[in-house]
Amino acid sequence: MDAARIMVVEDDADIGRLLQYNLTQAGFDVQHVTSAAAALAACAAAPPHVVVLDLMLGDDDGLEVCRTLRAAPATSGVGVLMVTALGDDDHRIAGLEVGADDYVVKPFVVREVVLRVKALAARVTNATPPATDAVVQLGPITVDHRAHEARVDGRVLALRPLEY
Numbered sequence: 001m002d003a004a005r006i007m008v009v010e011d012d013a014d015i016g017r018l019l020q021y022n023l024t025q026a027g028f029d030v031q032h033v034t035s036a037a038a039a040l041a042a043c044a045a046a047p048p049h050v051v052v053l054d055l056m057l058g059d060d061d062g063l064e065v066c067r068t069l070r071a072a073p074a075t076s077g078v079g080v081l082m083v084t085a086l087g088d089d090d091h092r093i094a095g096l097e098v099g100a101d102d103y104v105v106k107p108f109v110v111r112e113v114v115l116r117v118k119a120l121a122a123r124v125t126n127a128t129p130p131a132t133d134a135v136v137q138l139g140p141i142t143v144d145h146r147a148h149e150a151r152v153d154g155r156v157l158a159l160r161p162l163e164y
Contacts, residue, residue, distance in 0.1 A: 050121050066080050079124040081102045082102070
C-alpha cells in the first residue's frame with residue numbers, strides 16, 4: 001500500500017517544516033501549504049488522508065477550512081487533526097464541533113503529533129464499508145450500503161464516512 005497522504009496547513013514556516021520533516025520520516029507522503037486557500041485548492045485536486053490544520057491562518061480561519069472540508073463529498077472523510085496555540089476549552093470544543101477528529105495544543109511534542117497522525121491515518125484508510133448491496137435493519141436502525149447512509153426511525157443520520 002502507498003504511504004498515507006498528509007497535508008500540513010501551517011502558516012508558520014518553521015513549524016510547517018518541522019511537521020513535514022517528522023511526518024515524512026515516519027513514512028508519510030507529506031505536502032505543506034501555508035494558507036487556507038492553498039489547502040482547499042490542493043484538497044479539491046487530490047484529497048489527502050489526513051489534514052494537520054492550524055486554526056489561525058493568515059487568509060482564513062482553520063475552523064472554516066474544516067467546515068468546508070466536511071461539507072464537500074470528496075473531502076468529508078478526510079481525517080482532521082487541529083494543531084493550534086488556541087487551547088482553551090471553548091476553542092477545543094469549537095474545533096471538535098466543526099468536525100475535527102483530534103486537537104493538539106501548541107507547544108506540542110512532535111512525537112505525539114506523529115503518533116496521533118498515524119492513528120488517524122490508520123482509522124481513515126481502513127474505514128471502508130462492507131462490499132455489499134444489503135440493507136441491514138436492526139430495530140429502528142437501517143443501514144443502506146448502496147446509498148451509504150444510516151437511518152433511525154426513517155430519519156437520515158448526518159454521518160461522516162468514518163462515522164458511517
